[in-house]
Amino acid sequence: MIVVEGLWKSYGDRSVLERLNLTIREGEFVTLVGASGCGKTTFLRILLGDERPTKGRLTLDGRPLRPEPGPDRGVVFQRYSVFPHLTVLQNAMLGLEFQSGGPLGRLRGRAWQEARARASALLAEVGLAHVADAWPSALSGGMQQRLALAQALVLEPRLLLLDEPFGALDPGIRIDMHQLISKLWHATGMTVVMVTHDLGEAFKLGTRVLTFDKVRHDRQAPERYGATITYDLRGRARPLLPA
Amino acid sequence: MRLLNRRPGQQFSLILAVLPFLLVGLVYLQASNARLEVNPNDKLLPSPSQMAEAMHRMAFEEDRRTGQYLLWADTAASLQRLAMGVGVAALIGLGVGITIGLVPIASATLGPFVAVVSMVPPLAVLPILFIAFGLGELAKVVLIALGITPFLIRDIAFRVGELPRELLVKAQTLGASTLQIALRVVLPQMLPRLLSGLRLALGPAWLFLIAAEAIASTEGLGYRIFLVRRFLAMDVILPYVAWITLLAFLMDTALAALSRRLYPWAYVR
Ligand SMILES: Nc1ncnc2c1ncn2[C@@H]1O[C@H](COP(=O)(O)OP(=O)(O)OP(=O)(O)O)[C@@H](O)[C@H]1O
Ligand SMILES: [Mg+2]
Numbered sequence A: 001m002i003v004v005e006g007l008w009k010s011y012g013d014r015s016v017l018e019r020l021n022l023t024i025r026e027g028e029f030v031t032l033v034g035a036s037g038c039g040k041t042t043f044l045r046i047l048l049g050d051e052r053p054t055k056g057r058l059t060l061d062g063r064p065l066r067p068e069p070g071p072d073r074g075v076v077f078q079r080y081s082v083f084p085h086l087t088v089l090q091n092a093m094l095g096l097e098f099q100s101g102g103p104l105g106r107l108r109g110r111a112w113q114e115a116r117a118r119a120s121a122l123l124a125e126v127g128l129a130h131v132a133d134a135w136p137s138a139l140s141g142g143m144q145q146r147l148a149l150a151q152a153l154v155l156e157p158r159l160l161l162l163d164e165p166f167g168a169l170d171p172g173i174r175i176d177m178h179q180l181i182s183k184l185w186h187a188t189g190m191t192v193v194m195v196t197h198d199l200g201e202a203f204k205l206g207t208r209v210l211t212f213d214k215v216r217h218d219r220q221a222p223e224r225y226g227a228t229i230t231y232d233l234r235g236r237a238r239p240l241l242p243a
Numbered sequence B: 001m002r003l004l005n006r007r008p009g010q011q012f013s014l015i016l017a018v019l020p021f022l023l024v025g026l027v028y029l030q031a032s033n034a035r036l037e038v039n040p041n042d043k044l045l046p047s048p049s050q051m052a053e054a055m056h057r058m059a060f061e062e063d064r065r066t067g068q069y070l071l072w073a074d075t076a077a078s079l080q081r082l083a084m085g086v087g088v089a090a091l092i093g094l095g096v097g098i099t100i101g102l103v104p105i106a107s108a109t110l111g112p113f114v115a116v117v118s119m120v121p122p123l124a125v126l127p128i129l130f131i132a133f134g135l136g137e138l139a140k141v142v143l144i145a146l147g148i149t150p151f152l153i154r155d156i157a158f159r160v161g162e163l164p165r166e167l168l169v170k171a172q173t174l175g176a177s178t179l180q181i182a183l184r185v186v187l188p189q190m191l192p193r194l195l196s197g198l199r200l201a202l203g204p205a206w207l208f209l210i211a212a213e214a215i216a217s218t219e220g221l222g223y224r225i226f227l228v229r230r231f232l233a234m235d236v237i238l239p240y241v242a243w244i245t246l247l248a249f250l251m252d253t254a255l256a257a258l259s260r261r262l263y264p265w266a267y268v269r
Helices: A040-048 A086-101 A110-125 A141-153 A171-188 A199-205 B010-038 B050-062 B070-102 B104-117 B122-133 B137-162 B165-173 B178-215 B221-231 B234-262
Strands: A002-011 A014-024 A028-032 A055-060 A073-076 A160-163 A191-195 A208-214 A227-234
Touching: A014 A040, A014 A171, A014 B050, A014 B104, A028 A040, A028 A199, A040 A073, A040 A160, A040 A191, A040 A199, A073 A141, A073 B165, A086 A110, A086 A141, A086 B178, A110 A141, A141 A171, A141 B165, A160 A208, A171 A199, A171 B122, B050 B234, B070 B137, B070 B234, B104 B137, B122 B137, B122 B178, B137 B178, B165 B178, B178 B221, B178 B234, B221 B234
Parallel strands: A014 A227, A028 A191, A028 A208, A073 A160, A160 A191
Antiparallel strands: A002 A014, A002 A055, A208 A227
C-alpha cells in the first residue's frame, strides 16, 4: 500500500504539485491523466525515487520510500527504456544478472542458463521469442515497449510505473499493448501506476482514474500554484481482489 | 536543380575524389621539372625518380653506420611510441571519463581540475618531461599520453552525460549498483565513442610524437625528417611525410572499421 500525505513539489519559484493526498492499495491499476506539463511525470518520478518531494510524506507499506530507484519498483518510459548495446535476450536477462551476478553483474554457467530460460519464457509471454537475438534498434516501437515491459518484470516488482508507455505507438498496436499489459497485471497481481494522455486508455485499463489539475490560479503568476488531484474516478477494469 | 540537391554517382564521386590529388601531383611535377631544368643539382623539389631512389636506399639497403633498414626501424620505433602513448591515454580517458561522467562527487572533484589541465600546452611541458624522465622512450610516451588524455577524458565524460537519464534510472530499477551500471551499461556504450574519440586524437598524437622525436631521439620517423633536414634532403623528407600520412590514414580507417565490426549495435539504421 502506498500512502501519499500532503505532498508538495516545486522547482524554485515554480510550483508543480501541491497538497497531494492519495492512498493506492495493493493490486490497483491507477491511471493518471491531466494537461501537458501539469506534473504527472514529476509525480511518477517521485514514486520512483528519482525525484524528491519538497514537502510531504510518502510511505510504502508504512515505511518511507527509499530515496533512490530500486528493484521493488519497475518502470517503462515512453522512450529509452531498453539498452541499445544488448540484444533482446540480454536486455531481458539484465535484471537477473544485476541481482545475482556479483559486483560485475555477470552470471556464468548454470546460473546463466537458468536466467536465460527465465528471460526467454518472459520474452515468449510478450511475443518476442522470435527476435531474441536482434538488437533493440532493429525492433519496431511496439516491440521495443514489449521488451521494456519484459525487462522490467523479470525481477517481479510489486509496483510498476509507466509513463506514457504507448504514447508513441500506432492505434492498432496500442490495442495489442493494452491486452498485454492487462494480461501481465492479472498474472502478477502487481500494483500499476500509469500516466497517459489518452482518456479512453485511462478508463479502459485502470481500476481507478486520477485527474491532475490546478485548483488555484494566479493570473499574474501562473506558475505560483501547482496541480493536485481533482477527480478520483472508477475505471472500467475489474479490480483484481474483491474490495 | 539546386546545387545542394545534386548528388554525384559512384563513379563520378571517385573521379572527383582523385581530382585534387592529381592536381597537386601535376603542379608539383611541373615545378620540380622547371627547377631541375635550370639546375640539375637542385635539392628543393626532387623528381619522383630521385625520391624513389632515396626511399629504396632507406627501405631496402642496410645503413652503413647502424646496419639497419632505416625506414622500417624508424617506423617500428615511432609506431611503438604512438601505440603506447595512445593506449595509456585511452585507458585513462575511459576510466576517468566514465567516473567523472557517472559519479557527481568525482565530477565535482576532478571536473575543474581536468578542465584546467587540458589547457596546459603539452609542448610547453616537454622540457619538464625530458628533465623528469630523461631523454629515453618514457618522456616521448608520456608526452603523447599527456597531450591527448585530457581531450579523451572530457570527450568520454561528456558522452556519458549525454546518455539518456532513463537508461540509468532503468538500470537502478533492475537493482544495479554503481559499479554494475558503470561496467554493464556505460562502459560498453562508451567503447564505440572511445574509438571515434581516438580517431580525432590521432592527429595530435602524431604531432606530439614527431615533436618529441625531433628534439631528442636516435630513431623514428620524426627524428629522421629533422636529421636529414640538415642536408636539405627533400628526397627523403617528402616520401617520409607521405608515408606518415599514409600510416595515419590507415589507422583512422582501421579504427572506423574496427568500431563497425565490434559494435554493430551502434550502427543499426
Ligand atoms: N527538473 C526540473 N526542473 C525544473 N522544472 C521542471 C523539472 N522537471 C519538470 N519541471 C517542470 O515541471 C512541470 C511539470 O512537468 P512534468 O514533466 O511532470 O509534466 P507532465 O504532466 O508529465 O507533462 P507531459 O504530459 O507533457 O509529459 C513542467 O512545467 C516542467 O517544466
Ligand atoms: Mg510527462
